[in-house]
Each structure stands twice: as C-alpha cells, then as structure tokens.
Amino acid sequence: MTRCDLIVAGVGGQGILAIATTIAEAGLAAGLRVKQSEVHGMAQRGGAVQAHVRLSSETVWSDLIPKGAADLILSMEPMEALRYVPWLQPDGWLVANETPVQNMAAYPDLHAVRSAIGAWPRHVLFDASAVARKGGLPKAANMAVLGAAAPFLPLPAAVLEAGIRRRFACKGAAVAEANVMVFQAARTLAESIRRPASVGATHADR
Amino acid sequence: MSETVKLWLGDEAVAHGAMDAGISGVYGYPGTPSTEILECVQRHPRAVERNIHRQWSANEKTAYEEALGMSYAGCRALVTMKHVGLNVAADAFINSAVTGVNGGLVVAVADDPSMHSSQNEQDSRFYARFAMVPLLEPSNQQEAYDMTRRAFDCSEEFGLPVVVRLVTRLAHSRSGVHAVPPREENPLRLPEDRRQFVLLPANARRNYEQLLAKQPRVQALSETSPYNAFEDGSDGTMGVVVCGLAYNYLRECFPHGCPYPTVAIRQYPAPAELLRRLAGRVRRWLVIEEGAPFLEEQLRGMLPSGVEITGRMDGRLPRTGELSPDTVAAAFGLTLGSGAAVAQVVAARPPVLCAGCPHADSYRFITEVMKDHPHGRVFSDIGCYTLGALPPFDAIDSCVDMGAAITMAKGAADAGVRPALAVIGDSTFTHSGMTGLLDAVYEGTPITVVILDNGTTGMTGGQVSMGSGRFKEILRGLGVAEEHIRVVKPVRHEHERNVAILREEIAHKGVSVLVALRPCIHVTGKEA
Ligand SMILES: Cc1ncc(C[n+]2csc(CCOP(=O)(O)OP(=O)(O)O)c2C)c(N)n1
Ligand code: SF4
Numbered sequence: 186m187t188r189c190d191l192i193v194a195g196v197g198g199q200g201i202l203a204i205a206t207t208i209a210e211a212g213l214a215a216g217l218r219v220k221q222s223e224v225h226g227m228a229q230r231g232g233a234v235q236a237h238v239r240l241s242s243e244t245v246w247s248d249l250i251p252k253g254a255a256d257l258i259l260s261m262e263p264m265e266a267l268r269y270v271p272w273l274q275p276d277g278w279l280v281a282n283e284t285p286v287q288n289m290a291a292y293p294d295l296h297a298v299r300s301a302i303g304a305w306p307r308h309v310l311f312d313a314s315a316v317a318r319k320g321g322l323p324k325a326a327n328m329a330v331l332g333a334a335a336p337f338l339p340l341p342a343a344v345l346e347a348g349i350r351r352r353f354a355c356k357g358a359a360v361a362e363a364n365v366m367v368f369q370a371a372r373t374l375a376e377s378i379r380r381p382a383s384v385g386a387t388h389a390d391r
Numbered sequence: 392m393s394e395t396v397k398l399w400l401g402d403e404a405v406a407h408g409a410m411d412a413g414i415s416g417v418y419g420y421p422g423t424p425s426t427e428i429l430e431c432v433q434r435h436p437r438a439v440e441r442n443i444h445r446q447w448s449a450n451e452k453t454a455y456e457e458a459l460g461m462s463y464a465g466c467r468a469l470v471t472m473k474h475v476g477l478n479v480a481a482d483a484f485i486n487s488a489v490t491g492v493n494g495g496l497v498v499a500v501a502d503d504p505s506m507h508s509s510q511n512e513q514d515s516r517f518y519a520r521f522a523m524v525p526l527l528e529p530s531n532q533q534e535a536y537d538m539t540r541r542a543f544d545c546s547e548e549f550g551l552p553v554v555v556r557l558v559t560r561l562a563h564s565r566s567g568v569h570a571v572p573p574r575e576e577n578p579l580r581l582p583e584d585r586r587q588f589v590l591l592p593a594n595a596r597r598n599y600e601q602l603l604a605k606q607p608r609v610q611a612l613s614e615t616s617p618y619n620a621f622e623d624g625s626d627g628t629m630g631v632v633v634c635g636l637a638y639n640y641l642r643e644c645f646p647h648g649c650p651y652p653t654v655a656i657r658q659y660p661a662p663a664e665l666l667r668r669l670a671g672r673v674r675r676w677l678v679i680e681e682g683a684p685f686l687e688e689q690l691r692g693m694l695p696s697g698v699e700i701t702g703r704m705d706g707r708l709p710r711t712g713e714l715s716p717d718t719v720a721a722a723f724g725l726t727l728g729s730g731a732a733v734a735q736v737v738a739a740r741p742p743v744l745c746a747g748c749p750h751a752d753s754y755r756f757i758t759e760v761m762k763d764h765p766h767g768r769v770f771s772d773i774g775c776y777t778l779g780a781l782p783p784f785d786a787i788d789s790c791v792d793m794g795a796a797i798t799m800a801k802g803a804a805d806a807g808v809r810p811a812l813a814v815i816g817d818s819t820f821t822h823s824g825m826t827g828l829l830d831a832v833y834e835g836t837p838i839t840v841v842i843l844d845n846g847t848t849g850m851t852g853g854q855v856s857m858g859s860g861r862f863k864e865i866l867r868g869l870g871v872a873e874e875h876i877r878v879v880k881p882v883r884h885e886h887e888r889n890v891a892i893l894r895e896e897i898a899h900k901g902v903s904v905l906v907a908l909r910p911c912i913h914v915t916g917k918e919a
Contacts, residue, residue, distance in 0.1 A: 222564040226423030226508030232742035247643040248564040251716040253728030271730035293736040301734040
C-alpha cells in the first residue's frame with residue numbers, strides 16, 4: 186500500500202497552492218487517490234496558509250490529515266514549518282526554506298526558529314530563494330521547495346517534472362524548462378543534505 | 392492521467408455539475424468559500440462558446456432574483472453565495488419556495504464553520520427547512536458534482552428551488568472527479584399559469600397550500616435517496632447519525648467500516664424512516680454534523696424517551712468550529728495519532744494589508760483626523776479594509792454585515808455621535824451601502840462617508856466592481872450635494888491635502904462623501 190500525507194505551509198502569496206496542486210496532480214497521474222485541502226480567502230492576505238495533501242492507493246476519507254499522521258511538512262518559510270509539527274509523525278520529514286517572511290510586528294528570533302527546526306530529527310533546511318535566484322527565476326522558490334521535497338514523495342521525479350512543464354506551458358518552453366531546472370537543483374541539494382539512507386528512507390511504502 | 396478524472400475543488404465540481412446539467416446561467420455575488428463556483432463557469436469553454444450567463448451581480452438578492460427570472464422563463468439557473476449571502480437573498484429565497492420554480496433552480500451556498508473568512512458560522516440547513524425545500528449536502532467532490540446535477544432534476548420534479556450546501560472543507564478541497572456528458576439546455580418555456588408568480592394574498596394562500604402538499608413527496612424522496620443510508624454494524628452499544636462531510640471523519644476513524652449501526656444523511660429533510668430503524672436497534676446515539684447541531688436539536692425533541700443523544704450540544708463534540716478527524720475520533724474515545732507540541736517561538740501571523748495597499752494611506756489620513764475627536768467613531772464594513780481594525784491602524788470601530796457602515800453611522804449620528812464616519816469599499820457600497828445612504832440624504836444626517844474605491848472586489852480575489860470609477864455620478868444621482876462629493880487620492884504625498892479635506896467635510900452638518908480613488912496593487916495594469 187502506498188500512502189503519503191503531507192502539509193505544504195507558508196505565507197499567503199508565496200505560491201503554496203502551486204506546490205500542493207502540482208503534487209496532487211502528479212499523484213492522480215501516477216494512479217493514486219488524492220485529496221488536497223487548501224486555504225483561500227482572508228488568510229491569503231499575508232497570513233499563515235497551509236494545504237493538506239493526501240495520496241494513497243486506497244480510498245482517502247478525510248480531507249484533513251489527523252494530528253501526528255503527516256509524513257512530511259514542506260514549508261516556504263521557517264517559522265511556518267514549525268506551526269504544523271503537531272500534524273507530523275515523530276519520524277516525519279520537515280523540509281523548509283530558511284528565508285523568513287517578516288510581515289508581522291514581532292517576528293521571533295530567527296536563530297531560535299532555525300534551531301527549533303534543527304532539533305527536529307529529520308529535516309532539510311535550505312535556502313530555496315537562493316536556489317531559485319541561481320536558476321534565474323527569483324520568484325520560483327516554491328519550485329525549489331517542491332524539488333527539495335521530491336526525494337520524500339512516493340512519486341517519480343519525472344511525473345512531477347511533467348506536471349511543472351504543464352503548469353508553465355502557457356509561459357513558453359524556456360520558462361517551463363527553467364522551472365524544472367530549479368526543481369532539479371533543489372532535489373539534488375536535498376539528496377545531499379539528507380542523512381544516510383537508513384535514516385532517510387521515505388515512509389511512502391508502509 | 393486518465394482523461395476522465397479531473398482534480399476539482401468542491402466548488403469547481405458544483406460548477407461543472409451545473410454546466411453538465413444544462414444551465415443557461417449562473418448568478419452570484421462573491422464570498423469565501425463560494426467564489427470559485429461562478430469563476431469556474433466563467434472559464435468553462437462551453438460556457439463561453441454558448442454564452443451561458445456568468446457575470447457577477449450587485450448582491451446576493453439581485454443574483455437570486457435574476458436566477459429566479461431565468462427559471463421563470465423555463466431555463467435552468469444556478470445561484471451561488473456564501474452562507475451570510477443567503478441572509479441578503481432570504482426574502483427572495485423563501486418566497487421562491489412559495490411561487491415554486493419553472494426551470495430548475497439550484498442554490499449553491501457555502502457555509503464557513505470555524506469562520507475562516509466570515510463573521511459567523513450560521514448553518515444553511517436551517518434556511519432550507521424554513522423555506523421547506525430539499526437540501527443536498529455532499530461529502531466529497533464527486534458527490535458535489537453528481538448531487539448538483541440531481542438537484543436540478545429534483546428542482547424540476549417538485550417545482551421547488553433546491554439547495555446544495557457546501558462547507559469550507561469541501562468547497563476548498565480538491566479530489567478526482569469523473570464527469571458525464573453534458574445535458575442540453577432547456578428551451579424557453581413560460582409558466583402555464585400566469586398567477587404562479589403573483590403572490591397577491593389570494594394566490595399566495597393557494598401556493599402555500601401547494602408547497603405544503605408537496606412536502607410528503609419531498610420527504611419520501613429523502614427516504615429512498617441513494618444519499619441517505621442505513622449502514623448496519625455489529626456493535627449495538629451505540630448508534631451513529633452522521634451528516635454530510637462528517638462521514639469522512641467517521642471513516643477516517645474506522646477505515647474498514649464503522650462497527651456501530653449508522654445512518655448517513657446527505658439529503659434533507661432528514662429521512663425519518665431510517666432514523667426510526669436506528670431507534671429500534673440502539674438506545675445511545677452520537678450525532679456528528681458539520682456546522683450547527685441542526686439535526687441533533689430536532690432529534691432531542693423527537694425521539695422516544697430512553698434514547699440518549701450525545702453530540703455537539705452536550706460537549707461530546709465541540710459546540711463550535713469545524714470538525715476534524717481528531718475531534719471525531721475523540722468523541723469515540725480514540726486517538727488517531729499524536730504529534731509534537733508547537734515550539735514556543737512560533738507566533739501568530741494574522742492577515743495584513745498588502746505592502747503598498749491604497750487602504751493603508753486612507754487609514755493614515757483618517758486616523759490623523761480622528762485623533763482630535765476622541766468621541767467620534769468610525770463605522771466600517773467588510774472587505775480588505777476591515778484589516779484597518781488591526782495594528783498599526785486600529786482605525787475602525789465596527790464591521791457587522793455588508794452595507795452596515797453607512798447605516799450604523801447614520802443611527803449613531805441620530806443619537807448624537809459626532810463625527811460619525813462610515814468607511815466602506817466600492818463593492819460593498821454598491822452591494823448594499825447606497826440604499827442606506829438615501830436614508831441619510833433624505834434626512835440630511837450629519838455623516839461623512841469615505842468610499843474606498845480600489846477598482847475591485849479585493850478581499851475575495853479581485854472580481855469586477857460595478858460602481859467603481861463612477862461614484863461621482865452615482866452619488867449625485869442619490870442626491871448628495873455636488874460640493875460635498877470630494878474625490879481624493881490616497882497616496883503619501885497627498886496626505887496633508889486629504890487630512891484637510893476630511894476635516895472640512897466632517898465640519899459639514901449634513902451628508903458628505905469622500906471617494907478615495909486608487910487601484911488595488913493587484914489591479915494596476917490588469918483588468919479587474
Ligand atoms: C453578505 C455578504 N456577501 C459577501 C461577503 C464576502 N465579502 C467580504 S468582503 C467582500 C468584498 C469587499 O469588496 P470591497 O468593498 O470592494 O472592498 P475591498 O476588499 O476591495 O477592499 C465580499 C464579497 C460577505 N462577507 N457578506
Ligand atoms: S488585495 Fe488590494 S485592496 Fe486588498 S489588501 Fe491587497 S492591495 Fe489592498
């Protein structure tokens with residue numbers, strides 16, 4: 186049985202829904218059942234935003250992931266990654282962009298935020314914004330976060346890449362390809378950061 | 392990807408269901424979590440090709456009445472709104488049950504338990520019961536699609552409007568949906584009886600009798616509906632009544648089937664026969680429903696003594712807020728999993744006005760002027776600009792229901808509050824602010840209205856705003872004196888000028904209006 190529950194987190198306007206939908210569509214393309222619950226409305230004005238994505242070879246019942254059941258959190262923002270740890274399994278992966286969005290009166294101490302992520306047994310904390318910039322697409326940090334999460338998803342990278350190409354097809358083949366490159370660069374980076382294979386085994390095949 | 396499976400939001404499933412049921416038009420006013428229904432029809436290739444009506448209306452009441460007019464002409468119409476929108480459309484809705492419909496009329500209304508983007512968490516099932524019309528409550532995206540099509544057939548079969556009730560968690564969740572080939576649109580066919588839609592008391596009494604006479608058939612349909620089911624279980628110590636989407640949480644707790652006898656309800660009025668069957672089997676019931684304890688309350692008053700009911704009303708489930716797999720599991724004494732606690736460094740991140748939002752500059756000049764008037768008040772309204780209630784602005788004193796800024800300012804002014812300011816968005820003004828302004832103009836009430844014209848319906852994602860750019864003409868037409876209609880530009884370098892103009896206008900002993908004209912940063916350079 187294949188099964189993967191994940192939470193995509195970030196701040197309204199960071200492209201969280203694009204990540205979630207790309208994964209969900211890739212899940213459908215891979216023949217899995219899919220549910221993806223997302224946030225629209227008020228919170229999209231710079232508030233905390235998250236999407237629950239559930240992929241399974243069996244029926245997916247709840248649109249929401251139960252507490253302590255997620256295999257993975259991927260976050261566009263470091264503090265937002267921590268907001269959802271009550272949903273993460275103790276041995277789940279936390280994949281986060283380290284660049285903060287400080288659009289609030291009192292953003293907590295960034296070192297404290299980073300070390301709280303560092304304390305999580307399985308995590309990948311990286312500079313998604315830098316990966317995107319290097320790929321010439323400063324606005325594609327979300328595709329970098331998706332790339333960094335790819336090693337932990339029960340989906341072939343090629344299916345995700347095909348989804349990215351479809352998503353950006355309307356902007357021309359060159360833009361689509363550049364997004365795929367950002368995805369691939371982050372994926373390679375995550376593979377290298379990730380601890381030894383025994384620790385890093387994904388929980389997708391239970 | 393199999394070509395027939397589409398990844399659709401619950402909202403999109405309703406839109407496609409309506410399109411495939413052969414609607415000739417969709418009407419609505421935006422409101423989270425219902426907005427994506429009409430927007431989905433707007434993008435639908437067949438809707439464009441066939442010119443299906445798909446424009447937003449001024450408010451939910453006008454939308455409902457326009458849909459009723461289309462139904463009058465024999466065609467199928469969908470009307471969409473959020474739960475509080477049905478308050479605005481309630482007069483038309485309730486009376487349309489009395490007139491009955493001609494072409495199929497379906498009301499897709501999206502409730503927002505937990506108030507993610509709303510002022511309250513009212514449950515639309517009360518409205519359907521009030522109006523005595525059928526309501527369908529899908530539990531997943533496939534059902535949202537199938538039930539919308541069924542709702543149109545039902546509507547024409549009974550000659551009644553039919554409600555499809557969504558909740559946020561379905562409206563804004565995606566899953567795979569299989570679609571079927573579309574049905575043709577209805578031809579134009581006017582009502583046979585010209586008195587049907589003329590609710591003079593004599594006709595209304597006759598129609599009301601007819602509405603009552605339809606009820607046994609409506610009830611019978613619920614009893615045999617494929618969407619209401621008795622699912623037997625091996626453990627008779629408890630029974631479950633589960634409504635709509637809550638069924639998913641039940642099955643999340645019991646993926647291999649619920650051990651307790653269960654009545655699952657997705658079509659209303661509630662199926663009395665199935666509930667009686669459950670009463671014959673078990674004496675202890677858990678009622679699980681998303682929204683208010685609507686059915687629980689009815690059951691508590693209805694069941695034979697000796698049946699013990701637990702649910703939201705006695706705290707077995709939380710009394711307020713949306714359900715989750717965890718709260719439902721807890722009601723059975725189960726835990727599905729346990730996660731770590733949130734680290735202490737995590738702080739709340741409330742929504743904020745976008746950087747560069749014109750409303751911020753408006754609030755800067757308004758708060759500066761109001762500093763000198765500790766007894767003055769700023770009555771505001773619903774939209775992005777409601778975020779002016781939060782720091783750093785702390786600029787507004789009310790936000791109740793769309794349009795209430797102007798009328799509450801008027802009432803407060805009548806009571807002696809000076810100055811009484813109303814701050815209202817462009818779309819909110821044309822939704823229901825301008826009718827109230829007539830009251831103030833007629834009486835010459837000393838209020839100052841600031842219309843924040845940002846060119847769009849911002850809060851709900853940037854829909855067209857009908858009055859935008861034309862407020863001078865509209866205000867003149869409503870009778871506001873020309874010299875007290877002041878158009879200002881909310882930008883930093885005009886700040887002093889704007890402060891001066893607002894000071895002048897609050898000194899005026901009658902109605903004055905400032906139009907703060909500057910587009911939302913998401914509109915600049917694109918069509919609203
Ligand atoms: C009766 C009702 N209908 C719809 C809504 C949803 N809603 C909230 S704010 C808003 C639009 C506000 O637009 P506007 O007044 O132009 O202000 P902006 O958000 O652009 O600042 C809508 C449609 C609601 N809260 N109540
Ligand atoms: S969407 Fe437009 S109106 Fe709303 S906060 Fe952002 S800039 Fe302001």
